[in-house]
Amino acid sequence: MSEIEKYDLIIIGGGIAGYSAALKASQALSVAVIEAKKIGGTCLNVGCIPTKAYRQLIMEYKNGNSFFKNDTRLFTREKLADVFEEKINCSVSGLHDGLMQALKKNSIDVYQGKAILADDKMVVVKNDSGEEKRLEYQFLLIATGAKPVVPSVFANEYSNVFTTDKAFVKSNLIPKSIVIVGGGIIGVEFASFLADFGATTIIIEREDHILKKSFSVEVSQTVTKILRKKGVKIYTDCEVVGIEEEDDETIVRIQKRTSPIRSDTEEILTDKVLLSIGREPDLDNQLIQGLSVNVRDGAIVIDEYLKTSNPKVYAAGDVCGGIQLAYTAEYQGEMAALNVMSSVMGEGKIHNGKVGMVPSCIYMNPEIASVGVKETDPDKCFAAKYSLKGNGMAIIENSDDGYVKLIFDQHSGELVGAELVCSHAVEMISLCKEWIEMRKTANDISNSIFPHPSLTEAFKEAAILYLKEVGTGEIPS
Structure with a gap:
């Protein structure tokens, strides 16, 4: 029988929720991560990162940039597939290597294989060769992510x-x-x-x-x-x-x-x-049943502190259903780790893992992003939409077909939502999220200073549109 390794926290699933939790918890606890496929999960290996690398390659090919050396006619379809595969794999492997180094630097043990429940405090990791390793835990975090829906x-x-x-x-x-x-x-x-x-x-x-x-x-x-x-x-x-x-x-x-x-x-x-x-939670039913963890509509049920029906088991990320985004999974993983740390160290401090307002983004050309209120009730909100036809940077970039729409509360003038259709929308939407959370008003935004020329100047113009239409606050000259 193999020697038993003991850990404060064992994380099943090495995707963004899992490895984010591991890095956070390793500040104070002994941590192990069990991953059946490849550390990094969907986002790093087959999702966010390769998708955006793919987009960049197509843009460079279309524009004749970079390694295409301004003559795309030299590339056959088969040659292009070779180049694309190599470049995408390079992006993924570079980040994967960096992640593995970070886990090692923080003394986090990584086990490759399937997690099998042995009893209420031990799991067995079985790899592809049939070798087994016994691990004892004080707390478990399930972060096995999601899988594609196939009709x-x-x-x-x-x-x-x-x-x-x-x-x-x-x-x-x-x-x-x-x-x-x-x-x-x-x-x-x-x-x-x-x-x-x-x-x-x-x-x-x-x-x-x-x-x-x-x-x-x-x-x-x-x-x-x-x-x-x-x-x-x-x-x-x-x-x-x-x-x-x-x-x-x-x-x-x-x-x-x-x-x-x-x-x-x-x-x-x-x-x-x-x-x-779409994607659905990737559940190991045998493991879930053995842990007596409640499941509803195919997803693990958690409370606001990421705890399951089993007091020794937490869950985070896509396996819990809800919003399936890398950045929400990362947040939940870190909050779960903090709560486990608090329990192990007897601090009694708990962190709310409820995901609040989250931007939605589409990485296309032009980019699309929104946050907060989406559909407006004319009795409660006013949508100030500014066309980028009048924005200097949009004209310079030849991307003036889009718009910036800021949604304000009719009575308070506070920003409650935003929709952006423009280049760099994904980067810009975070500013809108911060303004909403800080309860910034149209007056605040209209009196802010923005670089010139820049797409962010459209925020000021949209705020001025609101002030002109609704007639509150001071309109900048």
């Missing part, structure tokens, strides 16, 4: 159909044509990238408009217009009812959800099919 119509394996977890396999990188099933944030991002690259791109969305769960109707309409301008075809209120592969091509059969005739379908011929319908 039953795609239950069989198809060579040209893949989820976002497989999007960066070489054979999927450079499609001639693609059908994207799902018009949420990830589906829209991929549609934008691939359309910019020249692929014939189609989105199939079962709702009546894209981005329905994440953004306002106006943002949806704006993004729809942008995508169609790029050549993307969008089918709404439709679902895939059949799929068939013939040689190197795939036939996708779709149908209007409201169609009374089941045979009333349309066929789409495509090179590849990307499933981007």
Whole structure:
């Protein structure tokens, strides 16, 4: 029998929630991380990082920049796939190596393999070779993340159909044509990238408009217009009812959800099919049941302090359902770690892990970002929308098709929401979030100093629009 290693905290799952918790807890506790696949989880290995690296590569290819040496004609489709794969892997591996060094520097032990519950204070890690290691814990944190949702119509394996977890396999990188099933944030991002690259791109969305769960109707309409301008075809209120592969091509059969005739379908011929319908908590049912942890709607139930129904077990990140974003998972992981530290050290201080206001972002061209109130009630709020046609930096960057919309409370003049459609929107939205939390008013924003020329000057102009229309505060001359 192997020697038993003892830890204050064992974390099952080495994604962003797990490793963030480990780094925080290691300040005072002995910590181990168990990861079945690869440290870094979805975000680092198959999600955020490779997706944005992919976007950057397509932009550089399109503009003839960097290693493309201003002559994209030299690159065959196969050569491009090689280059893209190499560059994406380079970005991922560099960050992965840095993360592993950080874990080692903080004396965090990493175990590769599957976590199996032995009893109420011990887990066994079993690796691919069948070797086992016994670990004893005082507290457990479950941070196993989420996995792609795969509809039953795609239950069989198809060579040209893949989820976002497989999007960066070489054979999927450079499609001639693609059908994207799902018009949420990830589906829209991929549609934008691939359309910019020249692929014939189609989105199939079962709702009546894209981005329905994440953004306002106006943002949806704006993004729809942008995508169609790029050549993307969008089918709404439709679902895939059949799929068939013939040689190197795939036939996708779709149908209007409201169609009374089941045979009333349309066929789409495509090179590849990307499933981007969403993600669901990745639960190890045997482990969860053994720990007597409550589950609701497929997600681990936690209280506001990230504690489960088992007082020795915490959970954080996508495995808990709710908002599935890397930065919310990171926050929850750190708060859970602080609460475990408090329990182990007997401090009695607990930290609320409830996720507050979170920005929503789309990394496309132009970028889209929003925070706070999305749809406005005219009796309560006023939306001041400033077109970037009058912004110097937007004109210089040739990106003046977008806008900045600030939403103010009608009575107090406080900022309560923002929508940005412009380059650098993802960076700019954090400023809006801070203003909302600090209860800044239109008057405060209009009297602020912004660099010139800059896109942030649009904030001042939007605030002035509000003051002119509503007639409160002092309007800068």
